[in-house]
Amino acid sequence: MSLNFQQVYAKIREIGQTTAARQQRLAEVRQRAQAWLQSLADQNEALRARIERARTIDPDLRCALPLAERLDACYPPAQESLPTVLIAADGSQVAPDHHAPLLYSLLNVGAIVLQTGSGETPQVFTDSTLWYEEELYGENGLWSEEVLAQRRDLAERRKLLELAQAFQGTAPEACPLITLTDGPLELWGAKEGSGNEYRRSLETYLAVLSQLQAQGAIVAGYVDKPGADLLVRLLEIGGLEDEKMAEVRSWRPLRGVTDRWLVGQFLRPGCRSAIFGLQSGSCAHYRNALALHFFYLNVGDERHPYLVRVEIPRWVAEDAPRLNVLHAALLEQCRLMGSRPYPYILHRAHEIAVVTFEEQHQVEHMLAVELRRAGGEVEGESCKQSAKNLPGRLPRP
Amino acid sequence: MNAIQIGHLLRASTSGFTVGCSVSQLEAPSFGALVRAPLGNDYQVYGLIYDIHIDEDGLVRQLVTAGNISEEVMRDNRERRIVPVEMSALTVGYQEGERIRHLLPPRPPLSLDVIYLCTPEELTRFVTAGRFGYFRHLLRAREAPLGELLAAHILEVQRKTRLQEWTEAAVHELITLLRDDYPTLVSVLGALGEVVS
Numbered sequence: 001m002s003l004n005f006q007q008v009y010a011k012i013r014e015i016g017q018t019t020a021a022r023q024q025r026l027a028e029v030r031q032r033a034q035a036w037l038q039s040l041a042d043q044n045e046a047l048r049a050r051i052e053r054a055r056t057i058d059p060d061l062r063c064a065l066p067l068a069e070r071l072d073a074c075y076p077p078a079q080e081s082l083p084t085v086l087i088a089a090d091g092s093q094v095a096p097d098h099h100a101p102l103l104y105s106l107l108n109v110g111a112i113v114l115q116t117g118s119g120e121t122p123q124v125f126t127d128s129t130l131w132y133e134e135e136l137y138g139e140n141g142l143w144s145e146e147v148l149a150q151r152r153d154l155a156e157r158r159k160l161l162e163l164a165q166a167f168q169g170t171a172p173e174a175c176p177l178i179t180l181t182d183g184p185l186e187l188w189g190a191k192e193g194s195g196n197e198y199r200r201s202l203e204t205y206l207a208v209l210s211q212l213q214a215q216g217a218i219v220a221g222y223v224d225k226p227g228a229d230l231l232v233r234l235l236e237i238g239g240l241e242d243e244k245m246a247e248v249r250s251w252r253p254l255r256g257v258t259d260r261w262l263v264g265q266f267l268r269p270g271c272r273s274a275i276f277g278l279q280s281g282s283c284a285h286y287r288n289a290l291a292l293h294f295f296y297l298n299v300g301d302e303r304h305p306y307l308v309r310v311e312i313p314r315w316v317a318e319d320a321p322r323l324n325v326l327h328a329a330l331l332e333q334c335r336l337m338g339s340r341p342y343p344y345i346l347h348r349a350h351e352i353a354v355v356t357f358e359e360q361h362q363v364e365h366m367l368a369v370e371l372r373r374a375g376g377e378v379e380g381e382s383c384k385q386s387a388k389n390l391p392g393r394l395p396r397p
Numbered sequence: 398m399n400a401i402q403i404g405h406l407l408r409a410s411t412s413g414f415t416v417g418c419s420v421s422q423l424e425a426p427s428f429g430a431l432v433r434a435p436l437g438n439d440y441q442v443y444g445l446i447y448d449i450h451i452d453e454d455g456l457v458r459q460l461v462t463a464g465n466i467s468e469e470v471m472r473d474n475r476e477r478r479i480v481p482v483e484m485s486a487l488t489v490g491y492q493e494g495e496r497i498r499h500l501l502p503p504r505p506p507l508s509l510d511v512i513y514l515c516t517p518e519e520l521t522r523f524v525t526a527g528r529f530g531y532f533r534h535l536l537r538a539r540e541a542p543l544g545e546l547l548a549a550h551i552l553e554v555q556r557k558t559r560l561q562e563w564t565e566a567a568v569h570e571l572i573t574l575l576r577d578d579y580p581t582l583v584s585v586l587g588a589l590g591e592v593v594s
Contacts, residue, residue, distance in 0.1 A: 112473075112477075114469055114473065115469065116467070116469060117467075117469075118469060119468040119469060119472075120469060120472070121469070121472040121473060121476050121477065122469055122472070122473045122477060124477050335463060335465075336460065336463055336465075336466070336467070336470060337459055337460070337463060338459050338460065338461075338462040338463030338464075339459075339462060339463075340459060344460075344470060347456065348473065348477075348478075351456075351478070
């Protein structure tokens with residue numbers, strides 16, 4: 001037993017003792033958030049002007065940007081789910097590790113194409129890439145987790161484009177094509193993304209998005225259990241007096257309230273919220289038709305509402321028929337998963353992409369055998385890693 | 398007739414082995430079917446399938462609760478996902494060269510060995526080799542539903558082979574072997590009554 005449970009338990013007790021006070025404070029803040037939402041729900045123009053001012057002080061400001069719809073709008077699905085070509089991709093990676101026996105990295109992208117209403121077996125795809133030794137160094141040395149995550153995101157989107165191009169022609173006439181990824185549409189690492197590697201990835205990513213637009217694809221990123229407070233932040237800025245605008249970075253009177261809770265108060269099951277623009281530090285990269293937008297969607301039911309955020313580019317946000325197709329398709333996909341709504345096709349993409357520990361071990365073994373066969377050097381794992389891998393002490397009987 | 402591959406060996410002992418296969422391969426083998434594992438050098442092990450089971454799968458459990466499973470999702474799960482189907486077989490004999498013995502083999506098949514369904518000709522050769530010696534292995538197996546397994550096996554022989562008097566001889570042999578175990582005999586005869594007129 002390495003954890004000092006007495007110390008931890010003392011803290012747990014303390015948390016328990018302050019819970020009532022925290023709940024009380026949260027209830028008050030939530031009440032304030034609801035009141036502000038009510039008063040600002042149709043003040044879109046004034047809110048946009050305030051955001052414009054706030055951006056001059058905090059260029060990295062991250063919040064919702066109101067467009068034409070009321071902030072508390074609630075739209076039921078406009079139609080039943082139509083036959084659609086759904087394409088989803090997901091990726092998983094093994095980062096280079098100095099302590100591992102060999103210095104390598106692995107990227108696996110899994111994708112699935114499912115044509116709803118066709119009765120046909122979905123098609124699945126796997127693209128695996130292995131990098132070794134000198135291939136793992138960029139301009140800032142050995143690839144970081146962030147660089148690898150960018151490469152993964154990019155590989156996922158390229159795969160989506162490749163499949164969209166391949167399947168666009170095979171689907172029946174006028175059968176819409178939706179590409180889905182898990183998580184935001186924004187390329188990973190945007191906040192710290194100032195390096196050349198990031199810029200190159202971003203350029204490629206934007207080119208991929210443009211080609212998907214040219215293909216007529218409906219592109220969306222699905223954010224499950226979103227923890228963001230984009231709408232709440234908008235309300236905070238809306239409630240900030242002009243003379244205090246300089247304090248916008250630290251002005252957080254609604255801290256603790258999430259969009260998920262706030263939107264959950266008015267968004268009925270199956271409905272989507274208003275569409276908002278995404279105001280963020282990286283939004284300058286996503287211009288015109290590629291500008292990032294989002295809406296909330298309640299994929300739960302009357303007894304168990306469940307809110308998710310769906311990110312879309314402007315070309316989808318401003319195209320009502322495409323938006324309706326996406327809305328209906330996401331609900332249909334989530335219903336397939338029963339009481340834990342999540343798009344079936346995204347789960348399958350994850351299943352295809354995931355690299356298990358056994359597979360990773362197998363690749364290491366194959367690589368080591370090949371290196372030894374070719375007279376190469378295999379260093380073996382570090383002593384630190386070796387010690388960590390020792391079987392643990394057995395508990396006392 | 399071409400050999401039908403039903404899967405690969407997962408684990409084995411001298412008295413039995415377990416085969417893994419995908420759902421798309423599941424149409425060929427059936428409960429009570431005779432299978433073989435060729436091990437090279439004119440040596441192969443025979444087994445009788447006594448259990449087929451599909452392990453629990455979290456996603457399938459969730460889909461079942463949702464209801465209204467579309468055809469695409471059904472096919473995706475059956476043809477594209479790795480659904481762990483396992484078949485357990487009792488070892489009932491082996492072949493060395495041309496000779497079939499109803500004895501336990503000198504060594505079991507090895508992991509990932511390919512397992513084939515026996516053709517009618519192979520089934521005929523196996524069941525007519527010797528005098529039902531392989532029944533010993535079936536009667537000894539505590540894990541198998543004996544009466545059902547024997548009934549399924551006899552039905553398979555009736556359907557796939559042209560052996561005219563084999564069924565009657567098999568039933569007589571079983572009565573002889575079980576004469577001192579009346580409860581088991583009654584149970585077995587009850588099951589055989591479904592397939593023997």
